[in-house]
Amino acid sequence: MKHRLADARVHAVDPAALAIPHAEKGMRIGLFGGSFNPPHAGHVLVAETARRRLGLDRVWWIVTPGNPLKDHGQLRPLGERLAAVRRLADGPHAAVTAFEAAHRIRYSADTVALLRLRRPGIRFVWIMGADSLASFHRWQAWRRIAAMLPIAVVDRPGASLATLSAPMARYLEGCRLAERDAAALPFRDPPAWVFLHGPRSPVSSTLIRKAYGNAS
Numbered sequence: 001m002k003h004r005l006a007d008a009r010v011h012a013v014d015p016a017a018l019a020i021p022h023a024e025k026g027m028r029i030g031l032f033g034g035s036f037n038p039p040h041a042g043h044v045l046v047a048e049t050a051r052r053r054l055g056l057d058r059v060w061w062i063v064t065p066g067n068p069l070k071d072h073g074q075l076r077p078l079g080e081r082l083a084a085v086r087r088l089a090d091g092p093h094a095a096v097t098a099f100e101a102a103h104r105i106r107y108s109a110d111t112v113a114l115l116r117l118r119r120p121g122i123r124f125v126w127i128m129g130a131d132s133l134a135s136f137h138r139w140q141a142w143r144r145i146a147a148m149l150p151i152a153v154v155d156r157p158g159a160s161l162a163t164l165s166a167p168m169a170r171y172l173e174g175c176r177l178a179e180r181d182a183a184a185l186p187f188r189d190p191p192a193w194v195f196l197h198g199p200r201s202p203v204s205s206t207l208i209r210k211a212y213g214n215a216s
């Protein structure tokens with residue numbers, strides 16, 4: 001296999017999912033990174049909200065080998081999370097990938113840098129829930145990420161107020177688009193971001209794990 005293997009868990013992953021998805025020049029593509037441990041209806045709502053409001057051609061669900069800020073004790077194997085995401089995110093507007101593992105990538109800054117190199121001419125946008133906005137300043141090289149691509153933040157119950165006080169929101173204060181201009185975001189030079197309100201889902205992977213007796 002041509003990919004370098006990150007660790008033994010990658011052996012259990014469909015090799016097709018370890019490749020960077022195909023994209024045509026000029027496409028608008030949302031990058032939706034997540035642990036998806038497990039994936040749920042809230043994720044589908046985020047992907048669909050971002051796709052419709054930003055006018056994206058596709059959303060790439062990037063299943064992380066492991067969020068560097070989270071404890072991995074309860075993390076299901078990559079192949080299992082990938083298969084579960086595939087069951088939820090099918091259709092012509094979705095691609096599901098685990099290419100980060102094949103490239104030994106831990107940090108999203110490296111994910112974005114690699115994609116810009118390997119897929120030039122694509123209008124990438126990073127997609128995240130509002131809780132991620134609140135902790136974005138703890139991500140490795142977060143200012144560099146914001147300088148590399150526009151960011152769309154989708155509202156989440158319990159995290160809405162974070163927009164006002166989060167260090168990222170303050171740092172990027174002058175670069176926030178009005179929500180009515182969301183469709184222009186993929187065409188904006190970074191840094192640029194938008195906060196999308198709309199239907200919200202209270203579901204979380206933590207709640208699901210707890211419901212199935214797999215707490216924390």
Ligand SMILES: Nc1ncnc2c1ncn2[C@@H]1O[C@H](COP(=O)(O)OP(=O)(O)OP(=O)(O)O)[C@@H](O)[C@H]1O
Nearest residue numbers: 034035036042128129132155156201203204205206
């Ligand atoms: N219900 C939701 N509403 C809005 N955004 C969400 C929701 N659930 C997850 N997200 C966003 O989806 C991305 C992936 O989230 P993740 O896979 O960590 O799910 P989670 O439910 O937050 O998991 P956990 O409870 O284990 O922390 C993150 O950007 C997160 O903010």
Ligand SMILES: O=C(O)c1ccc[n+]([C@@H]2O[C@H](COP(=O)([O-])O)[C@@H](O)[C@H]2O)c1
Nearest residue numbers: 033034035064067069107108109139140
């Ligand atoms: O790069 C980082 O420092 C970093 C820190 C925390 C989270 N992330 C990424 O954020 C995405 C969402 O993670 P999660 O666990 O909240 O689903 C996923 O792609 C992670 O790799 C990235």
